[in-house]
Every structure is written in structure tokens, then in C-alpha cells.
Amino acid sequence: MQRMSANGSVTSLQLGSVAGAEKPDVHLLPCEIEHDGPAEVTRYFTAALKDRKHEKSVSFRGRGLKGQEVSCPHGYTGLVLRENHKPTSDQEDRTVRVSSVFHRFTYWNLDTPPTSDDGVVMAMAWPEIAEAIHGLVDD
Amino acid sequence: MDLSDFEANNSVSCRLSSAIPDVCKTEDCCLGIDEAGRGPVLGPMVYGICYCPVSKKDDLKDLKVADSKTLTEAERENLFHKLDEAKSFVGWALQILSPNTISNSMLQRAKYNLNALSHDAAIGLVQYALDCGVQLKEVFVDTVGPAEKYQEKLSQRFPGVEVTVRPKADSLFPIVSAASICAKVARDHAVKSWRFVEDLGDVDTDYGSGYPNDPKTKSWLLKYLDPVFGYPQFVRFSWSTAQSLLDSKAVPVYWDDDEEDGEKAAARMNCASMLSYFSRGKAQSSAREPHRFFTERRLQSLDTL
Numbered sequence: 001m002q003r004m005s006a007n008g009s010v011t012s013l014q015l016g017s018v019a020g021a022e023k024p025d026v027h028l029l030p031c032e033i034e035h036d037g038p039a040e041v042t043r044y045f046t047a048a049l050k051d052r053k054h055e056k057s058v059s060f061r062g063r064g065l066k067g068q069e070v071s072c073p074h075g076y077t078g079l080v081l082r083e084n085h086k087p088t089s090d091q092e093d094r095t096v097r098v099s100s101v102f103h104r105f106t107y108w109n110l111d112t113p114p115t116s117d118d119g120v121v122m123a124m125a126w127p128e129i130a131e132a133i134h135g136l137v138d139d
Numbered sequence: 140m141d142l143s144d145f146e147a148n149n150s151v152s153c154r155l156s157s158a159i160p161d162v163c164k165t166e167d168c169c170l171g172i173d174e175a176g177r178g179p180v181l182g183p184m185v186y187g188i189c190y191c192p193v194s195k196k197d198d199l200k201d202l203k204v205a206d207s208k209t210l211t212e213a214e215r216e217n218l219f220h221k222l223d224e225a226k227s228f229v230g231w232a233l234q235i236l237s238p239n240t241i242s243n244s245m246l247q248r249a250k251y252n253l254n255a256l257s258h259d260a261a262i263g264l265v266q267y268a269l270d271c272g273v274q275l276k277e278v279f280v281d282t283v284g285p286a287e288k289y290q291e292k293l294s295q296r297f298p299g300v301e302v303t304v305r306p307k308a309d310s311l312f313p314i315v316s317a318a319s320i321c322a323k324v325a326r327d328h329a330v331k332s333w334r335f336v337e338d339l340g341d342v343d344t345d346y347g348s349g350y351p352n353d354p355k356t357k358s359w360l361l362k363y364l365d366p367v368f369g370y371p372q373f374v375r376f377s378w379s380t381a382q383s384l385l386d387s388k389a390v391p392v393y394w395d396d397d398e399e400d401g402e403k404a405a406a407r408m409n410c411a412s413m414l415s416y417f418s419r420g421k422a423q424s425s426a427r428e429p430h431r432f433f434t435e436r437r438l439q440s441l442d443t444l
Contacts, residue, residue, distance in 0.1 A: 047337050062370075
């Protein structure tokens, strides 16, 4: 159980479910979809995805996307969190649980293939940099 | 007509062609260009060329090719069969632009409109004939846009070839009628035997003509609308019919190149709108702005969910 607090309320994260959590494919799209819930990903997206010559491509809403697989930083696990009861005020304590875990995800760009200069790809190097900056220095 | 090359990957554009008749490499030839399926919201748009020696124009006329739109599907099939039988002097080539290609092109960041797409398909096919050694002297083109500008563009692109762009060329020049028959037969086959890349099970193929004003097409579009993904790739997302159905019945999707204004956009973009200066909200924390290293990587330190 992990906790964080803000505004006097406590948010608890139930990690007990990590081991048995589902490991679905995770896709990060270059757009904001105003929807939070189930979607026919396998039927419309995964089925139409082309993976040729190291280039992944697919379309979403008619727009062409190019993708690349990105791994989570070494030693890290991606978590998808779910909150069963939305709090009614910011004073209320909250509980979120792990609904699924991932170790890699597919990062998609509009029109052009992702490169190592893209923010999301570069972000994955941060834990290693942080370790180098903040870690103990051997004499 | 064998469409298996296109059917193997109907997400992209595909070229199909007949063998080049030997006589077309030695004698002066004429070539016709026409398109099929420009208007429909469903299925591919097909560009077709047909060519033969100038000396064989009358033989082509004897095949009684006519504007494909005035013919029934069976008549078109029959005429395509006749063109195939005349393969000793008639050749053809097609560029099938998949609906996904059309959507992707028209909706890409640097918009690529249907006219430019059409012109490039036509130019690509003429260049293909030249590359194959066809001795082109005359080109006849059917057009929906302004004929003069298009004629000038093609004449400049292909010096030494006499280009005639004319509205309704498909009913004036038999070689254009022949091209229109090839294109229309391919479009008919592609639509009829469309293999959906999406995993939709048995799809109702009663989609009518594919034209936006066809009631069957309209009800098909309503039936196959998914609130998140919108439509299968068979639908041209860039058509206003598809767009307005999605606007009213699917969940909103925002892209970084959307043209939107007003307070909602400002709120979404996480910047202050003008109006926010009139109402004083919670005091912003005076903490330091994070370093560019973190903003560029969209890394934020998290203390609440």
C-alpha cells in the first residue's frame, strides 16, 4: 500500500493486485480522446495495424499514424490505475487499484515516424540520469 | 480483372496493369485518362489509363466502348472483356487509391487535397506508360475541374505529347471511354469484394452506391459507427458526410493541429483565456517553473492524482 496526500485527503494505492494484473498492449496516441472506458481496440485498431520493415503504421479516425515500441526504463513497471469510487469532494480519502501493468508500449506519432528526439522517448532516460545525478559517488 | 495485388493490402495505393502490347512501343500512340469513384464516401477511387496506336483508333471504335456511366455493370464487364481480347494493340493501367490513402492524404498535417491527389495519380500513370516504352503522342483527359489549367500542367509535365483536357471526354473520345471502363470495373470489383482489415465478422454489404445521398449508404454509415474509432478504413473519413456523423455521434477527439478557438480550447491547452483575468481563482503556487529538461520530456512531479 502506497500513500500520497494533498489538501488533507489521503490517496491510497493498492499494489496487491500487481502480480496478477492483466498485461494488455498499451498504445499512446498523439491525440486526446474524450472517452474514459472500454473501447474496441482489438477489433478496430490492432486488427488494422501494419508492422512492416520495422515500421508500424495504423490509422485513427482517418489520420495516418506511425509507431514505435518503447520500453519502460529498466527496473520500472508501467501501471494503469483505476478508481472505483470517484470522490465527491477534495477532502475525501481516495483508493486506487492497479487494473493492469505494462513493461512496454507503442508510441504513435501523426504522419511521421517517432524519433529519439521525441519527448516521450527521451523521458524514458530520466531514471538513469537521475541515478547518475543523485546516486552515491564512490571514492 | 484480377485485383489480388490490391486486396493483399487494401490500406495503401496500388498499381495494376496489362502487358504492354509490342506495337505500342514502335507506333505512335494515343492515351486516355479517366477516374471512377471520385464522389462516394465509401471505397477506393480508381484512376485508369488506356492506350493504343493512333492507327488503331477505328478498331477501338468498333469495340463500341462508350462512357462507363451510361452502361450497366454487366455491359462494362463485357466491354472490359473485349478490351482484354484486343490486348495485341490495347494496353491499360490503373492506380487504385484506397479509401485509407484518401483519408490519410486529405487529413495529414500539410493537407493534400483531392485534386492534387487526382492529378498526381494521372501524372504517375502517364509516366508509367512512358517508362514502359509506349510511344505517346496524344493524351486525352476527362476532368471535373477547370480544364485549361490542368491541360497546361500536363503539357508542361510531358513536353512532346499533345494533351487535350476536356469535360465529358469519356463520351467524346473512345480511348477515354475505354479508360473509364477499366477504372469503373476495378472500382466495382473492389467495392463488391471489399475485405475489411478490421475484425468486424460478417459485415452487411448492402451499402448502396456509396454516394453520400444514397439512403442505403447513409444507414450503413449509421450502423457501422463506433463511438471511439469511428469507421472501418472502407470509409473516407475526410468526406463531410462522415465527419458530420462523427461530430454528432462519436466521442470528440482533439489533435494538436486542430483549428479551434475560444475558451474551451484555451482551457484544454492549459493556458489562460482572456476571461480568466476577470475572475480571480486560487492563487497559483509560486513554485519555480520546472527546468526545460522536464517540460520537453513532459515529465511532471506528481503529488496528487
